[in-house]
């Protein structure tokens with residue numbers, strides 16, 4: 109057999125037996141390291157899966173949304189604005205929408221209520237696709253609601269099929285639940301109630317001549333920025349939001365949340381790197397002696413580094429595989445239950461969304477660079493520093 | 507001539523306050539297939555001389571030829587290769603790794619030679635029997651008696667002895683007690 113290859117196999121043999129000799133120490137490093145990689149990887153997987161989900165749901169949103177500002181705060185939009193906008197060339201449809209927040213005192217949840225005009229909303233049928241059960245009622249019907257899954261659960265726990273909400277004057281309004289949103293959209297719909305625009309007006313006591321915002325549907329998507337500019341010019345007190353702006357907002361929100369958690373994780377990572385450095389760089393006198401003896405017995409510097417390299421590679425590689433696999437299982441099968449509270453929850457009710465981590469090579473590579481590489485460096489460099497010392501001066505210590 | 511030294515001088519920490527002239531102008535010739543003994547008062551430079559013969563340290567001045575090689579001209583890497591082919595070491599304090607087993611300790615010089623596992627095991631086994639330490643083969647070296655330890659050190663010094671078939675072409679290893 110090839111001498112170089114056999115030599116390398118011998119070195120791996122030696123590495124394995126020396127790993128085994130220090131099995132307690134190596135196992136503890138491996139477990140801590142796998143834990144850190146597990147956290148970092150879970151986190152990365154969750155962020156990516158969430159961003160995907162949110163952006164996915166945005167696809168059905170209107171191209172342009174018009175709000176009105178008064179004293180810098182959002183107020184009701186008069187419906188006449190809609191007529192003005194509809195006359196702009198390229199606008200297909202302008203649909204008023206009502207939405208607001210409803211604080212549920214029993215659960216402490218802040219629910220989002222959206223009133224839509226099914227007769228005029230071009231995406232009426234598309235809404236059906238987002239439902240897991242039931243369907244969107246015929247245009248013109250009233251007294252119905254489509255709800256997110258957690259709201260459905262709350263209603264069911266009260267033992268009725270009707271959702272009861274209070275108007276500002278504390279009179280009660282009841283709605284039949286005709287549909288429940290699919291779990292896939294939970295990140296956005298979990299605490300969402302969709303109802304007829306007339307019912308929403310009634311619930312929030314909003315005048316028939318106004319709406320919360322206007323959804324503008326455009327014939328040619330390329331025209332969106334242009335039309336948005338024209339609307340802004342025509343309506344000085346309006347805020348004009350395009351879908352891409354909204355999606356950017358989502359990304360910023362997720363970015364902020366993940367940024368916050370990243371800081372926590374980086375701290376854990378830094379702690380680990382210091383720990384690893386300490387373990388690996390503080391070559392004990394024993395290890396230093398071992399290196400010197402091996403050199404005198406005819407081991408080259410590269411042979412000694414190969415031993416350290418394989419030691420580091422096996423520990424770090426094992427931890428990397430264990431950590432990433434664990435993270436994938438954590439995210440895909442346990443819905444990242446450890447991160448729930450930081451990552452999702454647009455309201456107090458925590459969505460139980462199905463997360464499907466998309467395994468991207470770039471993500472794995474990123475995690476690899478931040479975990480395995482520092483550890484390898486921390487194992488190999490000190491040994492290298494100790495091994496390049498000529499035997500001459502190394503021997504004087506014996 | 508297996509070992510030739512001419513005018514070898516070794517000065518430790520040259521030019522510093524703690525300068526030590528360990529060897530001064532040493533000439534030495536040793537033939538193949540001989541057994542030699544070096545005597546002298548403690549601190550007279552025996553270990554230093556053997557370290558130079560063993561290509562572990564370089565003389566400050568003078569000429570050396572060890573088993574056909576002139577170490578003065580060689581980079582550290584070559585000396586390492588030369589050491590593992592031709593030289594066996596027994597240290598004053600043996601320098602056996604206590605955490606490794608007796609067998610592993612004796613195998614150490616063979617690892618970088620690129621021998622097959624079987625060939626390594628055969629050589630080590632032969633030496634274990636020869637030095638009557640076969641029954642200690644799997645003991646951690648830190649847990650055997652001083653006499654056994656000495657035999658392990660000698661076995662390790664002899665383990666890179668080339669097999670009989672190649673004795674003609676390879677110089678017989680030098681064993682030095684440092």
Ligand SMILES: Nc1ncnc2c1ncn2[C@@H]1O[C@H](COP(=O)(O)OP(=O)(O)O)[C@@H](O)[C@H]1O
Pocket residue numbers: 503504518519526527528546547548549550551552553554555
């Ligand atoms: N690495 C070293 N640095 C400085 N002085 C040394 C070193 N090694 C040995 N010496 C000194 O060189 C002299 C010879 O040492 P050594 O060769 O070990 O003697 P021996 O083995 O004959 O007892 C001693 O005085 C010793 O202190």
Ligand SMILES: [Mg+2]
Pocket residue numbers: 552553554598684
């Ligand atoms: Mg001595």
